[in-house]
Amino acid sequence: MVNSKARRAMRLTAVLKQVVCVLLSLAVVAPLYLVLINSFKTKGEAARMNLNLPTQWVFTNYAEVIKKAKLMTGFGNSLLYAFASTTAGVLLCAMAAYVLSRKRTKLNNFIYYFFICGLFFPVNYVTLVRVFQWMHLTNTHLGIILVFTSAMIPFCVFTIYSFVETIPTELDEAAVIDGAPPTMMFFRVILPLLKPTLMTCFILQFMGVWNDFLTPLYLSSKSKLFPMTMSVYQFFGKEGSNWNYVFADIVMTVIPVVAVYAVGQRYIIGGVTAGAVKG
Amino acid sequence: MNKKKVYPQWFLLIPLALYVLFFLLPSVLGVFYSFTDWSKSTPKTGLHFVGLKNYIEIFTSSKSYSSGILNTLKFTVVSNIIKIVPALFLAIILFEGMKGMGAYRTLFYLPSIIPFVIIGIIFTSVLNYKNGMLNGALQAVGLGFLKQKWLSDLNVVWKSIYLVDAWRGMGYVMTIFMTGLSAIDKTYYEAAKVDGANFWQRLWNVTLPMMRGAIMINLVFGVTYGLKVFDIIYVLTNGGPGHATEVMTTYSFQFYGAGQYGMATAFNSILLLVTAVAGILIVRGMSRKGVA
Numbered sequence: 001m002v003n004s005k006a007r008r009a010m011r012l013t014a015v016l017k018q019v020v021c022v023l024l025s026l027a028v029v030a031p032l033y034l035v036l037i038n039s040f041k042t043k044g045e046a047a048r049m050n051l052n053l054p055t056q057w058v059f060t061n062y063a064e065v066i067k068k069a070k071l072m073t074g075f076g077n078s079l080l081y082a083f084a085s086t087t088a089g090v091l092l093c094a095m096a097a098y099v100l101s102r103k104r105t106k107l108n109n110f111i112y113y114f115f116i117c118g119l120f121f122p123v124n125y126v127t128l129v130r131v132f133q134w135m136h137l138t139n140t141h142l143g144i145i146l147v148f149t150s151a152m153i154p155f156c157v158f159t160i161y162s163f164v165e166t167i168p169t170e171l172d173e174a175a176v177i178d179g180a181p182p183t184m185m186f187f188r189v190i191l192p193l194l195k196p197t198l199m200t201c202f203i204l205q206f207m208g209v210w211n212d213f214l215t216p217l218y219l220s221s222k223s224k225l226f227p228m229t230m231s232v233y234q235f236f237g238k239e240g241s242n243w244n245y246v247f248a249d250i251v252m253t254v255i256p257v258v259a260v261y262a263v264g265q266r267y268i269i270g271g272v273t274a275g276a277v278k279g
Numbered sequence: 280m281n282k283k284k285v286y287p288q289w290f291l292l293i294p295l296a297l298y299v300l301f302f303l304l305p306s307v308l309g310v311f312y313s314f315t316d317w318s319k320s321t322p323k324t325g326l327h328f329v330g331l332k333n334y335i336e337i338f339t340s341s342k343s344y345s346s347g348i349l350n351t352l353k354f355t356v357v358s359n360i361i362k363i364v365p366a367l368f369l370a371i372i373l374f375e376g377m378k379g380m381g382a383y384r385t386l387f388y389l390p391s392i393i394p395f396v397i398i399g400i401i402f403t404s405v406l407n408y409k410n411g412m413l414n415g416a417l418q419a420v421g422l423g424f425l426k427q428k429w430l431s432d433l434n435v436v437w438k439s440i441y442l443v444d445a446w447r448g449m450g451y452v453m454t455i456f457m458t459g460l461s462a463i464d465k466t467y468y469e470a471a472k473v474d475g476a477n478f479w480q481r482l483w484n485v486t487l488p489m490m491r492g493a494i495m496i497n498l499v500f501g502v503t504y505g506l507k508v509f510d511i512i513y514v515l516t517n518g519g520p521g522h523a524t525e526v527m528t529t530y531s532f533q534f535y536g537a538g539q540y541g542m543a544t545a546f547n548s549i550l551l552l553v554t555a556v557a558g559i560l561i562v563r564g565m566s567r568k569g570v571a
Contacts, residue, residue, distance in 0.1 A: 017372050021383050024369075027446070028386055031401050034412055049410045092297075095290035103286040111291060118302055120503045120558050122528075124309035124547045126535050131305055150301035153294050172285055182285050211394035213510045218535070229396045233514065236400050243404060250397050261392045265385065268392075 039247035046244035061248040068239070069249050073224060074231035078256075080141060081227055082209040085148035090201045092149070093156035094194055098186060100157065101164040102172070112161065118154030125218040132219065139222050147215055152205045163197035164190075196267070203264040207257050228253045306551060313545035319538030333545035343522045344530060348549065351526040353437075355505030355557075358444045362452050363497055369449070370456035371486070384457065387450030395447070399514025402443045406430050431520050440524060444511060448504075452497050459493025460486070495565050502557050506550060527553075 030051070038046045039061055041054040065071060100112045128147070129138075137143030167190065175185040191198075213229045220226060226234065232246075232253050239245050261268065313334070316327045337344045369387070373380050390398070405412045406429035414426045429439040467485045476484065487494070509528040512518065518525035518533075527550045534543035 014377065017377050020369075020372070021377070021379070025383065025386050028390060028450075030412065031405050031446075032389075034405065035401055047410065049404050049407060049412060050415060051412070092294045096294045099286045099288065099290045103288075108291075111295065115294075115298065118298065120499065121302075121306065121554050122507045122547065122550050123302060124305040124544060124551070126531065126540055126543045126547060127305040127308040127312060128301060129535075130308065130312075130540075131300065135300075146297060147301050150297040153298050153302075157294070176285050182287050185285075186290075207392055211392075213394065213396045217532075229394050232400070233396050246400065250400060254393055254397060257392050257394070258389075261389070268388075 035247045035250050038243060039251050041244050043242055043244050046247065047241070049243060058244065061244050062252070065235075065245050065248045065252070068245065069231055069235040070223065071228075071231065071249070071252060074226055074228045075252075077141070077225060078210055078227040078229075081145055081148055082206045085145045085152070085209055086202055086205045088145075089149040089152040089205060090156055090198055093153055093201070094160050094191060094198060095186065096153075097157045097160035098164050098190060098194075101161045102169065112157070115154050115157045118151075119158065123151065125214065129218060139220060139225060141225065144215065144219055144225065147219065148209050148212070151215070152201075152208070156201045156205065159201055160194060160197050163194060167193050199264065200267045203260060203267050207260055210257055210260075309544040309551070310548045312541060313548045315541050317541040317544070319540070321540075329541070333541050334549075336542065337545060337549070343525065344546075346522070347525040347527055347530045347546075348553075350524065351506060351508070351528075351550075351553070354440070354508055354526060355502055357437075358441055358448075358505055358508075359498070359501040361441050361445050362449045363501065365445075366449050366452035366497075367456055370453045370460060371482075373453075374457055374460045384450075384454065388454050389450065390447045391451040393447070395510035396514050398443060398447050399511055402439075402446075402515060403430070406439055406443075430516055433520060433523050436516060436520065436524055440512060440515060443515060444508075447511075452501070455493050455497055456490065459490040462492075463489045491565065495561075498561055498565075499558075502561060503554060506554050506557065 034049065034051060037051060037053065038049060040057050040059065041061075042056060042058055045054060045056075096115075100108050100115075132138045132143055135143070137146070171189060171193075172185065175189050176182070180188065210227075211229065212227075213233070216225065216227050216230045220230065223231070223234070232249050235249055236246055314328060314330060316329045316332075337348075339345075373383060408414060408426075408428045408431070411429070413429065417423060417425050427435045427439075429435055463486065467489065468481060471481045471485055507528060508526060509532070512524055512526055513529055513532070516524045518529045527546050531543045531546035531550075534540070534546065
């Protein structure tokens with residue numbers, strides 16, 4: 001008697017849990033579905049912003065937007081910023097984190113904590129613009145890439161540093177006794193062992209740069225430097241009444257990050273939570 | 280083993296140079312310039328030291344600058360409570376095991392990989408008064424009386440921002456909690472069950488203390504995100520209606536756009552100080568709990 005009551009209560013909680021999760025899933029999916037389905041509608045139909053299927057599928061919206069919003073430039077810039085800065089950033093941070101973790105002098109510990117501060121503190125973009133002027137980096141791709149590279153140092157050093165701790169130092173010693181020069185030893189022996197954490201950093205930072213809006217907002221005043229996020233925003237400002245175009249533009253901006261998410265999901269979840277377990 | 284030789288110090292050189300140039304230098308310069316009348320006409324008029332004038336302007340002006348600071352603090356506190364508490368329960372629900380757990384986790388995390396700008400634009404549509412999906416849905420299920428001018432009504436606009444922010448961030452917070460949960464030894468729960476502890480007692484005495492790391496991560500990232508919030512407000516309301524949803528970063532950007540760089544960087548310097556204070560408070564608070 002008691003048992004069947006308990007079982008019924010358990011079944012009820014299971015049903016309730018499913019209801020909560022299904023409702024939340026709907027809340028997540030509905031806005032995304034709205035964007036996708038309306039990107040195939042005519043202007044008039046898209047302006048009604050509902051979830052109905054298009055009465056007439058307008059696939060040409062995409063071609064129109066690619067032309068109108070200069071999406072090729074935006075896509076090229078986003079790809080350049082994300083790829084160049086993330087490759088450079090992850091590699092440089094691996095080198096730095098390795099030395100910081102292995103050689104814990106007072107100075108190096110200070111540098112480590114100095115880097116970690118960047119996880120919390122905001123970047124002062126107003127004076128960064130001034131620094132750009134001094135260095136003649138104003139409105140250059142290189143300047144923006146360097147800022148993105150610099151911005152990922154705190155997270156990457158933090159993440160890679162704790163991973164280096166799991167690699168036995170005997171490896172370094174053995175390689176040195178073999179007579180390998182330290183730099184070569186790092187690239188041949190240590191770097192391959194860091195691959196999982198480097199993947200995590202690469203994927204998370206790639207998405208971070210792709211999604212960033214504030215950096216190009218302050219540091220690029222010419223449209224030839226705009227990444228996708230900026231060109232979408234500009235396009236929204238200009239063509240905000242053409243929701244079919246705006247939505248098509250959104251779909252094309254989001255597809256690359258969703259693809260990266262789909263491919264690298266296990267690295268992302270692992271990386272986001274790397275610090276959560278250790279506390 | 281000669282550490283000097285095996286671990287080349289020059290490996291630090293480039294990251295350190297970049298970080299000093301593009302992070303430390305702007306921060307230090309920012310504090311310096313906040314005491315000056317730096318503006319777009321400085322090349323003609325020269326730079327003058329004005330003491331605390333910019334700060335006095337921010338805190339005493341009849342314009343709502345100081346409410347921008349309060350709004351930042353309010354957003355930081357409220358948006359985090361709204362995300363962290365439900366995310367904790369959601370993580371527990373999913374973690375206890377249910378059909379489709381993996382799919383739910385992937386789906387709930389999905390919004391946090393979409394750029395804020397995009398989310399802002401999407402919700403400009405969803406929250407549109409006349410045609411937006413939210414009002415449409417309310418109407419459709421017979422809750423038409425709950426329809427709102429989500430982005431232009433002074434009494435509702437902050438709730439809309441919190442809603443959108445939670446839509447994006449809750450899955451992320453939940454994911455971190457789930458990892459925290461997976462690290463807890465199951466025997467604690469078995470022991471608690473033997474002792475007859477109910478759900479709340481287990482939550483309070485086992486789950487929360489064992490999840491200090493995950494809670495800490497969520498708090499630190501949540502607070503620093505909240506203090507720096509810009510994109511989502513800039514795109515959704517641009518500080519409006521009026522200046523009702525203005526925060527420190529949006530004011531800073533406005534002054535920057537208007538060429539009043541001294542004022543802009545004064546806001547950034549206040550933000551720097553607030554972040555430092557918040558960081559110290561969180562670290563202190565968490566380590567004290569560790570002692571008890």
